[in-house]
Amino acid sequence: EVRAASLYRDVLQDGCLTPGGFPVLVRDADYKAFGVKLAGVPDEPDFLDYVPRVADEELCDGLHASQAVGRMLLVVGGSAGGKSRSAAEAVRQRLPDYRLLCPRQTSLGRLHELLAADLGPALVWLDDVERYDERAFRDTIERLLRSRLLIVATIRRSELEARKPKSDLH
Numbered sequence: 001e002v003r004a005a006s007l008y009r010d011v012l013q014d015g016c017l018t019p020g021g022f023p024v025l026v027r028d029a030d031y032k033a034f035g036v037k038l039a040g041v042p043d044e045p046d047f048l049d050y051v052p053r054v055a056d057e058e059l060c061d062g063l064h065a066s067q068a069v070g071r072m073l074l075v076v077g078g079s080a081g082g083k084s085r086s087a088a089e090a091v092r093q094r095l096p097d098y099r100l101l102c103p104r105q106t107s108l109g110r111l112h113e114l115l116a117a118d119l120g121p122a123l124v125w126l127d128d129v130e131r132y133d134e135r136a137f138r139d140t141i142e143r144l145l146r147s148r149l150l151i152v153a154t155i156r157r158s159e160l161e162a163r164k165p166k167s168d169l170h
Contacts, residue, residue, distance in 0.1 A: 004114075011110045016102040016125070026123060027096035034088035034102075035127030035154065050089050053082065059090045063152070072141055072151040074129070076160055083154045084127055091123060091152060098123040098150065108132045109140050115147050122149050129153035130163070 002008070005021025015033035018024055024033070031047045032038075039048045059075065066073040077083035091098070099122040103111050111124065124144060126132055134140070144151060 007113060011103055011107040011114060013102040013104055016100045023099040023101055023119065023122070025096065026091055026098045026100050029092075029100045031085070031088060033100060034125060035084045036088055037084075047085075050085065053086055056086060056090065059086055060094060063090050063094055066152075067150055070145050070148075072145065072153060074160075075152065075154045076157050077154070079156050079158070087152055087154060091125075095121070095123055095150070097121065100125060101149070102127070103132075105131045108134060109136060111140070111144060111149075112147070115149075124149050124151040126151065126153035128159075129155050130159045 001020045002022045008017055008021050008023060012023060013033070015030060016024055036047060038046045041048070062073050062075075065071075073087075075083045075087045097120075099119045101111065101114065101119075101122050102125045108126075141151060
């Protein structure tokens with residue numbers, strides 16, 4: 001077990017940790033860690049083969065751009081529309097050697113405590129980002145981006161619309 005295992009277990013969700021308590025590599029993460037829902041089809045695997053989507057290339061471009069400029073990538077889509085799975089496929093393809101950091105909903109502000117460890121390149125994954133509704137959310141995200149972490153978040157379109165200022169017509 002790694003020395004900081006108890007800290008990782010306090011801050012991160014179980015699905016993104018190795019048995020020794022260290023964050024998994026993106027390529028080794030189970031789809032559950034990304035928030036992908038089980039297929040629920042009798043006599044079929046939990047996660048069916050991925051069906052490429054029209055927006056996959058745009059998603060990969062967005063991931064590349066967010067890396068280049070140090071911004072969070074927000075993936076928006078309908079409920080059960082495949083946004084988590086599509087984004088998971090994109091990061092698995094482009095960032096297989098990144099460490100996957102999926103914070104507990106109450107521990108986003110503690111992610112900076114993990115930065116002292118030598119994680120190497122890391123991806124912060126915030127599935128259903130509205131659940132991380134904390135007062136200092138923006139400050140926390142900006143601090144993590146300044147630390148050179150890549151952040152990918154998903155949100156349902158209806159949740160995003162509900163959070164937009166009422167005067168925002170765009």
